[in-house]
Amino acid sequence: xxxxxxxxxxxxxxWWYHRFEIFPGVVTPGVYDPSGTLSELGLPQxxxxxxxxxxxxxxxxxxxxxxxxxxxxxAVDYAAKDFYGFADMERLAGRKFRFIRANVYELDxxxxxxxxxxxxxxxxxxxxxxxxxxxxxxxxxxxAFILETLVSRKHEDEPFAEYLPGDSNNQDxxxxxxxxxxxxxxxxxxxGFVVESQWINESRGMFRCAVHPExxxxxxxxxxxxxxxx
Numbered sequence: 001x002x003x004x005x006x007x008x009x010x011x012x013x014x015w016w017y018h019r020f021e022i023f024p025g026v027v028t029p030g031v032y033d034p035s036g037t038l039s040e041l042g043l044p045q046x047x048x049x050x051x052x053x054x055x056x057x058x059x060x061x062x063x064x065x066x067x068x069x070x071x072x073x074x075a076v077d078y079a080a081k082d083f084y085g086f087a088d089m090e091r092l093a094g095r096k097f098r099f100i101r102a103n104v105y106e107l108d109x110x111x112x113x114x115x116x117x118x119x120x121x122x123x124x125x126x127x128x129x130x131x132x133x134x135x136x137x138x139x140x141x142x143x144a145f146i147l148e149t150l151v152s153r154k155h156e157d158e159p160f161a162e163y164l165p166g167d168s169n170n171q172d173x174x175x176x177x178x179x180x181x182x183x184x185x186x187x188x189x190x191x192g193f194v195v196e197s198q199w200i201n202e203s204r205g206m207f208r209c210a211v212h213p214e215x216x217x218x219x220x221x222x223x224x225x226x227x228x229x230x
Contacts, residue, residue, distance in 0.1 A: 001094070016031075017059050063089075108139065151180055153202065162180075
């Protein structure tokens with residue numbers, strides 16, 4: 001494939017989310033440059049032998065970049081791979097990546113095992129039940145868990161989540177909740193994670209977590225979800 005053909009493939013899509021070099025010399029016209037977030041993840045440059053679960057890959061930037069570092073990446077999205085630019089990213093990369101179409105709440109029905117790293121970037125605020133999503137992800141994180149999300153900066157002396165009615169946030173009806181940083185911390189703790197570091201700016205937050213080694217750490221979520229589904 002030459003550059004002109006690659007440019008034609010990129011131009012054929014009406015909208016891109018990620019802005020990145022998808023083919024040598026060809027950059028997608030996305031609305032979001034994810035390179036800064038990639039740097040903030042703090043993951044090693046050499047990830048050979050590591051397994052990664054990515055929730056919500058969209059156009060596939062992180063899948064592509066972490067695979068290039070040697071990681072074995074499984075991308076899970078509720079939308080088909082051609083809904084966003086993931087399928088075109090594969091075509092331009094000249095290879096297939098492991099992609100599973102599924103809802104984050106359905107992970108326990110998938111043929112997957114726990115991963116060394118789980119990343120959930122720009123997804124949590126799109127979910128009507130963020131606690132259930134964190135609990136679902138907890139079961140598949142055996143090492144690091146990294147959450148990046150929209151955050152509210154209101155009532156920061158208490159765990160608070162702001163509901164986003166209708167399409168009030170960026171005219172996007174898929175947005176549901178903006179938890180403040182303390183709320184994120186408390187939800188993660190109740191799901192059985194330990195927040196080891198965090199990065200917060202005006203409207204976004206990233207939480208780098210480890211899995212709590214004790215079963216009692218996730219008792220709240222077990223009562224809420226496991227006991228209701230057995």
